[in-house]
Amino acid sequence: MSVFSEGLRKKIDHYLTRYETRRSAILPVLHCIQDEHGWIKPEHIEELHSKYELDRVQVKEVITFYDIYKDKPTRKFLIRYCQNITCTMLGAKEAICRIEDHIKKLEAELGDDTPFGLEKFPCLGKCDGAPVMLVNKERVEHATVDKIDGLLSKYAPLPK
Ligand code: FES
Structure with a gap:
């Protein structure tokens, strides 16, 4: 077997x-x-x-x-957000804060069932689309703070 x-x-x-x-x-x-x-x-x-x-x-x-490999269970949607220089200059910090806020609220409601996890990542290799994040294997370009709610809600409902 x-x-x-x-x-x-x-x-x-x-x-x-x-x-x-x-x-x-x-x-x-x-x-x-x-x-x-x-x-x-x-x-x-x-x-x-x-x-x-x-x-x-x-x-x-x-x-x-390699960080990319996980030897522990991960959340359903693992967000890897680039925090390298180009993405930082174009708003990565604010977007990451927004994601962290959502995750904190979700954790308060759902505990371990929170659907999102977040890792800050060095350059994701798509600087011309900065700021960039990966949601599992899907690359999301121009993921600025004003778009975060809409982007994340495509994957799972967000707290009010
Ligand atoms: S600096 Fe963010 S993808 Fe390169």
Whole structure:
């Protein structure tokens, strides 16, 4: 019995045969697992080790080195907001404050069921669309403070 779905096993097999060494496939394999499960669970690491011969220490090293990989459950919508210079000059601080306010209010109402999480991020690589945020994998450009309420309410209801 596998902890991975059939579709996920096919993707893992694909990446393991695509690269010259198994170790080279760790990053795309982890992306696939996180896309399907939201985070990398200990049992995922164990199965990567036992069935796919990926070294568990190397897998854990990759997960802990890159912020993008999560080894704990995340909220339904993880917002990564760029706080690098271009985005900051074009209003990132104000927009981040607005998001933080919404999250605080939601946490007061919903506790752990709050749908949004926030991470401040270095450059997201789309400076010409500054200020920029990612909501899970969707990039949102020109995410200025005046647009935050409308943008977030597309994903989940906001507190009044
Ligand atoms: S500075 Fe924000 S995307 Fe580059």
